[in-house]
Amino acid sequence: MSSILKNYSGIILLLLGIGLGSLVGVYIPQAVAWLKPIGDIFLNLLFVAVIPLLFFAITAAIARIEDQGKLGKILFVMSVVFVITISLTALLTIIALAIYPVTAVAGGDGLTAELKNINDESWGDRIVRFVSVGEFVNLLSRQNILAFVIFSFLMGIAIRKSGDSAKPFLNFIIAGNEVMKNMLAILMKLAPLGLGAYFAYQIHTLGPEIMGFYVKPLAFYYIFGFIFFVLMFSFYAFIARGRKGPATYWRYNITPALTAVSTCSSLATLPSNLIAAKKMGIPDTVAHVVIPLGNTLNKHGSSISSILKIYVAFAILNWNFFEPTTLITAVGITLLVSIVAGGIPNGGFIGEMLMISVYSIPNEAIPAVLIIGALVDPLATVLNATGDTMAALLVQRFSGEKSNY
Numbered sequence: 001m002s003s004i005l006k007n008y009s010g011i012i013l014l015l016l017g018i019g020l021g022s023l024v025g026v027y028i029p030q031a032v033a034w035l036k037p038i039g040d041i042f043l044n045l046l047f048v049a050v051i052p053l054l055f056f057a058i059t060a061a062i063a064r065i066e067d068q069g070k071l072g073k074i075l076f077v078m079s080v081v082f083v084i085t086i087s088l089t090a091l092l093t094i095i096a097l098a099i100y101p102v103t104a105v106a107g108g109d110g111l112t113a114e115l116k117n118i119n120d121e122s123w124g125d126r127i128v129r130f131v132s133v134g135e136f137v138n139l140l141s142r143q144n145i146l147a148f149v150i151f152s153f154l155m156g157i158a159i160r161k162s163g164d165s166a167k168p169f170l171n172f173i174i175a176g177n178e179v180m181k182n183m184l185a186i187l188m189k190l191a192p193l194g195l196g197a198y199f200a201y202q203i204h205t206l207g208p209e210i211m212g213f214y215v216k217p218l219a220f221y222y223i224f225g226f227i228f229f230v231l232m233f234s235f236y237a238f239i240a241r242g243r244k245g246p247a248t249y250w251r252y253n254i255t256p257a258l259t260a261v262s263t264c265s266s267l268a269t270l271p272s273n274l275i276a277a278k279k280m281g282i283p284d285t286v287a288h289v290v291i292p293l294g295n296t297l298n299k300h301g302s303s304i305s306s307i308l309k310i311y312v313a314f315a316i317l318n319w320n321f322f323e324p325t326t327l328i329t330a331v332g333i334t335l336l337v338s339i340v341a342g343g344i345p346n347g348g349f350i351g352e353m354l355m356i357s358v359y360s361i362p363n364e365a366i367p368a369v370l371i372i373g374a375l376v377d378p379l380a381t382v383l384n385a386t387g388d389t390m391a392a393l394l395v396q397r398f399s400g401e402k403s404n405y
Helices: 002-027 029-063 068-099 112-117 123-131 136-140 142-188 191-210 215-263 266-280 284-297 300-316 324-343 347-359 363-375 377-399
Strands: none
Touching: 002 029, 002 191, 002 215, 029 142, 029 191, 029 266, 029 284, 068 215, 068 284, 068 300, 068 324, 068 377, 123 142, 136 142, 142 266, 142 284, 191 215, 215 266, 215 300, 215 363, 215 377, 266 284, 266 377, 284 377, 300 324, 300 347, 300 363, 300 377
């Protein structure tokens, strides 16, 4: 018993914090206003720590890869893993909807105004914002996280090309990486309190909205999403590590999953993902490349959500969703939303705009699409965030990198 408490004390405390937060959100809603600032402070600390953590982790990982061909192989395998697994997620969602159709929903206009907040800019401009910023200081904003990841990636390559003259700078990067790991360990000690407080706010805010017009599509998402989460991620872990893979993955994936469901933020989950990857034995050369890039480019929860939103919009309008051209287009839109739009500020809404534009969706279906996207966010974040460690396992397997486990 003492051994279990020692090994799982962090998870047990986190579960207790989230459990208490849930009870407060349901039964003591007047306390939420006092608890939310505590949760916000914890998240802000995480977000502030993420930027230097990413810089040191990615730069050190790239700079320490001696073989140029190895880096190229990791990136190639990563791209293949992202595309294949996200496409498979979309296809399985389509099959599930064919077997268990969801009744059309109606009503609601709560989030329609969000569409008006997105700048009317060309896709070329969005691609520029997707990969770059105009000022160095803008790299430090979590709104431009992919541009920051690319900058850190290029910095690592520059250090490698600089040879021996860059060794002092490389030593600084390696030392900074260790310092940020310890900073993260300190912050995660506060997770039961911070995540519990924030979860109370989530339950208080989302609970009433889930009931009503959106029960059936939300029930489909949460039931199918949870089954997919357990079965498919276990299957991928088995492919990566054999019979011991699923046990290893789930043993260390609990904390990232709880962090994701509490914060509804893939970025806030990224630090705990890096810790989990280390415990899973994924080498830094893989984990520190795949997980930060996957944070914006690998989104299984968004894939399921994209297909469901297209299906619901078609159901409201009495259109045939299962027409072959519609399905092929839906998978294409899902790939774009899950791999590309995820890294753009307001990427979720841009993906919805793309769907509305491609299918010429009339106004009456737009509110339902937006509201469903907001209400599935907790589980979508779990799938998006924890899918990155799963992808790292697969990349390690097929790139030939040795496990540290």
